[in-house]
Amino acid sequence: MPAVFDAPGIDYHAFAPEIVLVTTLVLLLFVDLVFEERGRWASSTVAGIGLLAAVVPVLTLAVDGADRSLFAGAYAVDNFALVLKALFLVAGYVTVLISTDYVAEGDYYEGEYYFMLVSSLLGMTVMASARDLVSIFVALELLSIPAYLLAGWRKRDLRGNEASLKYYLLGVFASAVMLYGMSLVFGVSGSTLLSDVGEALSRGAESQPLITVGIVFIVVGFAFKVSAVPFHTWAPDTYQGAPTPITAFLSVASKAAGFVALVQLVFIGFLGREDVWAPMFWVLTALTMTVGNLIALRQTNVVRLLAYSSVAQAGFMLAPFAVAADIPADRGGVGAATGALVTYLLIYAGMNLGAFAVVMAVARRTRSAEIDAFRGLFGYAPALAVLMVIFVFALAGIPPLAGWYAKLVVFKTLLDAGSVAAVTLAVVAAVNSVIALFYYASVARAMVMESPADAGSGRVRVPASLGAALGICALATLAFGAFPGLIAELGDLALLGVLP
Amino acid sequence: MDGLDDIALTAAVFLPLVGAAAMMLTPREHDTGHKVIALLTTLVTLAVGVYLLVGFDYGRADVLQFDVNTSWIDVINSRYILGVDGISLPLLLLSMFVCVLVVIYSWNHFPEPHNPKAFLILILVLETGMNGTFVAQDLILFFVFFEVVLLPMYFMIGVWGGEQRQYAAIKFFLFTLFGSALMILSFLALFFQGGQTFAIADLVAVASDNIPRSSQLLIFGGLFMGFAIKVPMFPFHTWLPDAHTQAPTQGSVILAAILLKLGTYGFVRIAIPILPEAAMAWAPWIGGLAVIGIIYGALGCLAQSDMKRLIAFSSVAHMGYVMLGIATLTEFGINAAVFGMVAHGLITGMLFFVAGSVKDRFHTLELSRLGGLLLQSPRMGWILGFCAMASLGLPGLAGFWGEFPAILAAYNPAEGLSEVLFRTYMVVAAVGTVFAAGYLLWMFQRTAFGTPREEFAQARIPGMHWPEYVAWTPMLILIVVLGLFPGLLFGLTTDAVGGAVAALGGGS
Known part of the structure; x- marks a missing residue:
């Protein structure tokens, strides 16, 4: 008797964003194939439109409102997934905008570039829904491998090669560590489904060492991904060597994807085992924000400075994990921690992408990202200088620029938990936000308070698409700063639909 | 008129931003256009202030008026609540008033590197804040x-300031930010322990009952750091002399006249009414630091060789009186403190104006190089003398009513505070007034009396310009009017302060 294969029923609506992305991928290949060199500009247009088109089903799913669960719970479409998919797609769109002229003028492969970028984004949208160890791993590789390639896109540049190789080797190493951890966790729980894992782990006191090692390995693997100290060493070199739009993409979207995976793993799979992960996250948080900030103080290159700043910002994003278990259930429990993290990610995306967009605009004239190259920017390009001031002080968390609210929700989460460890962490974070101001202000100081390094200071020509990206980011940073309610609602909504 | 009342405060806050936006859209070359827009904006804002002043119900000065209460950030239950009472109103008007004068003064006093557009936009953003x-x-x-x-203040000091401007600017920024980081933690702690609300009025009602005493003390400590750095109180004052000395004249005036008041206002509006018990416990320390500040500031003044730095240290001393008044936790003392805030704003603001104009003419503020101002620019010299007198607390001028009642209040602090301790403070503070007379007269004597130094003997020192007349006259008039009729201000604040100290259980 032949084996009967029952194809699982597929909810095509739930899958629509991913389907649109795959269609875009196919179109990109097609464009690359059909149009000769002179038609390559079409790639960025197709990629941009494809990403925006993928937002449409996300919106219809959000309007529909129901939580959907596919493949026996391995793939979920809930508010959390939708908010993050939207974030990934919009961040991806902004990345396409800032890439357009950079890639076209740099004589790089255009078709392939956007193909890789959209592939990576596809991995991220899958990650937002993945509720199973296997699908998390698949999503992770899908988003990482194109990113390794993109990091080395400037292939005749030594730093570019270093960037790609470092990122690749450490990334693969992290994947291996994580995979080993997953195998241990699977061994204890007998299931790859996160909700089953969660139940098994909170019961499984008898295999404590195994569980501990498994959780530690998985968290360490993702600590590499989100560049948490002491697993951050790849980030500055990769950020500096990669093409700047990719740096922006890595520091925003890729990092967010790592946090998304952590939320799902920790708050579903490891819920109940906070005895293992809470102290670990506490140490990671304190180290990440402190070390990231202290090293950032010494940077003389804006891209490296933003790299270390993004390490330090990752510390703030880790903080909700450290205290999530202490938040009383009647105040939202881990949901409150998730909300804080999502809010932080959304706000951070706008301001960090914006900062990188300015770096790119300035580099068009100065061909350099050294802080010295920014000297006197206010004199010859006041609009860009004002935008950069907005972005860096938003990152520093100065009201009324959006960053303040991101910091506030993290502080709020910490004090909500209220334990001694949480309050200590809040004070550490507060001190860190003061340290951070110093280097963010140093960028502003160079731009506004110093005179240009060279006498010839023509205007900086900002291409339309880069200008559009700057506009989007600036608008988000200012609007969310003055009316944080807009973003707070999203953060508050973004709850995991399938909690054990 | 109800509709107008509803938007009056919102307009008072955000009109300057509208003006700033209009200026942003105006090309940089139109200097006069920028000045006119800035002046009109501040004037219209002041007009709103006058509307508030006229419409304010003085019989109910202890209640919030013109209040607005709409949703803002629902998720954290933070609301857009505005309102003025007898404590806020004078300070709000002071702020509007000083901004107009600063813009007028700026008319022909733009410090290097000029750029009126950016400079005036910063002033307008400051006004909104x-x-x-x-x-x-x-x-x-x-x-x-x-x-x-x-x-805005960071950029104002850092771009238009003196030689050490970058150092002074970042120092100002870091100090204040450190304070506000602790302050926001305290706010959040109040939120969680005080009933899940950020509304000040609600917190005043419930916080002291809900929060255990030990937490209250800690939270007050956080608030204290935030506000005390801003005031600034000894030993957190070190940013002030640098910021004042390096800031352009207009920056110094705004800093002295208004920014410092944000700190003292925070104590009166937030820290004390919400956490009265903790305030009781902290009051002796606050009072102690206040009188140390008085003496330290005075001694600091005597050691200065730079006129602007001297005035900056005198601010430390004067804010000490304000804080001493607040630390007594009596209605009398806090009334004096609010009066002191306004008086200090006017008088020290004026001193910085004059110092700026002196610097414009002599290109130095070294006391050892100045002299004979009365000969070279008699009017300015006499105005400086007038402000020095006002500042040292001469009866009949505004400064007296801030200083003298604060000292008097320390004689009889709130129930529960040590009388011996506060009477000691009183004596020390009284000694401080002698010092104040000393350093102010010394400064006046060295700059205004005598004959000009050799290097300036032949220099033609221009007399006062019309922007100086226009900008200074209203301030001088107010100093006299408030000095002669202190009831104008005390009448406004008394009821409101009574409400604020009601939580202390009877107050005086």
Whole structure:
């Protein structure tokens, strides 16, 4: 008797964003194939439109409102997934905008570039829904491998090669560590489904060492991904060597994807085992924000400075994990921690992408990202200088620029938990936000308070698409700063639909 | 008129931003256009202030009026609550008033590197922050406005300042930010322990009952750091002399006249009414630091060789009186403190104006190089003398009513505070007034009396310009009027202060 294969029923609506992305991928290949060199500009247009088109089903799913669960719970479409998919797609769109002229003028492969970028984004949208160890791993590789390639896109540049190789080797190493951890966790729980894992782990006191090692390995693997100290060493070199739009993409979207995976793993799979992960996250948080900030103080290159700043910002994003278990259930429990993290990610995306967009605009004239190259920017390009001031002080968390609210929700989460460890962490974070101001202000100081390094200071020509990206980011940073309610609602909504 | 009342405060806060936006759209070359827009904006804002002053119900000065209460950030239950009472109103008007004068003064006094557009935009943004702080009745909203002033002031000092401007600017920024980081933690702690609300009025009602005493003390400590750095109280004052000395004249005036008041206002509006018990416990320390500040500031003045730095240290001393008044936790003392805030704002603001104009003419503020101002520019010399007199607390001028009642209040502090201790403070503070007379007269004597130094003997020192006349006359008039009729201000504040100290259980 032949084996009967029952194809699982597929909810095509739930899958629509991913389907649109795959269609875009196919179109990109097609464009690359059909149009000769002179038609390559079409790639960025197709990629941009494809990403925006993928937002449409996300919106219809959000309007529909129901939580959907596919493949026996391995793939979920809930508010959390939708908010993050939207974030990934919009961040991806902004990345396409800032890439357009950079890639076209740099004589790089255009078709392939956007193909890789959209592939990576596809991995991220899958990650937002993945509720199973296997699908998390698949999503992770899908988003990482194109990113390794993109990091080395400037292939005749030594730093570019270093960037790609470092990122690749450490990334693969992290994947291996994580995979080993997953195998241990699977061994204890007998299931790859996160909700089953969660139940098994909170019961499984008898295999404590195994569980501990498994959780530690998985968290360490993702600590590499989100560049948490002491697993951050790849980030500055990769950020500096990669093409700047990719740096922006890595520091925003890729990092967010790592946090998304952590939320799902920790708050579903490891819920109940906070005895293992809470102290670990506490140490990671304190180290990440402190070390990231202290090293950032010494940077003389804006891209490296933003790299270390993004390490330090990752510390703030880790903080909700450290205290999530202490938040009383009647105040939202881990949901409150998730909300804080999502809010932080959304706000951070706008301001960090914006900062990188300015770096790119300035580099068009100065061909350099050294802080010295920014000297006197206010004199010859006041609009860009004002935008950069907005972005860096938003990152520093100065009201009324959006960053303040991101910091506030993290502080709020910490004090909500209220334990001694949480309050200590809040004070550490507060001190860190003061340290951070110093280097963010140093960028502003160079731009506004110093005179240009060279006498010839023509205007900086900002291409339309880069200008559009700057506009989007600036608008988000200012609007969310003055009316944080807009973003707070999203953060508050973004709850995991399938909690054990 | 109801509709107007509803938007009056919002307009008072955000009109300057509208003006700033209009200036941003105006090309840089139109210097006069920028000046006119800035002046009109500040004038219209002041007109709103006058409307508030006229419409204010003086019989109910202890209640918030013109209040607005709409949703802002629902998720954290923070609301857009604005309102003025007898404590806020004078400070709000002071802020509006000083901003107009600063813009007028700027007419032909733009410091290097000029750029009136950017400079005036910063002043307008500052005004939004300051006005907002004085009317915000929600902690998060208060925090946002409290911080909005940082960036413009940072750039104002850092771009238009003196030689050490970058150092002074970042020092100012870091100090204040450190304080506000602890302050926001305290706000959040109040939120969680005080009943899940940020509304100041609600917190005043419930916080002291809900929060255990040990937490209250800690939370007050956080608030204290935030506000004390801003005031600034000894030993957190070290940013002030640098910031004042390096800032352009207009920056110094705004800093002295209004920004410092944000700190003392925070004590009166937030820290003390919400956490009266903790205030009791902290009051002896605050009072102690206040009198140390008085003496230290005075001694600091005597050691200065730079006129602007001297005035900056005198601010430390004067804010010491304000803080001493607050530390007594009596209605009398806090009334004196609010009066002191306004008086100090006018008088020290004027001193910085004059110092700026002296610097314009002599290109130095070294006391050892100045002299004979009365010969070379008699009017300015006499105005300086007048302000020095006002500042040392001469009866009949505004300074007296800030200083003298504060000292008097320390004789009889609130029930529960040590009388011996506060009477000691009183004696020390009284000695401080002697010092104050000393250093102010010394400064006046060295700059105004005698004959000009050799290097300036032949220099033609221009007399006062019309922007100086226009900008200074209203301030001088107010100093006299408030000095002769202190009831104008005390009448406004007394009821409101009574409400604020009601939580202390009877107060005086």
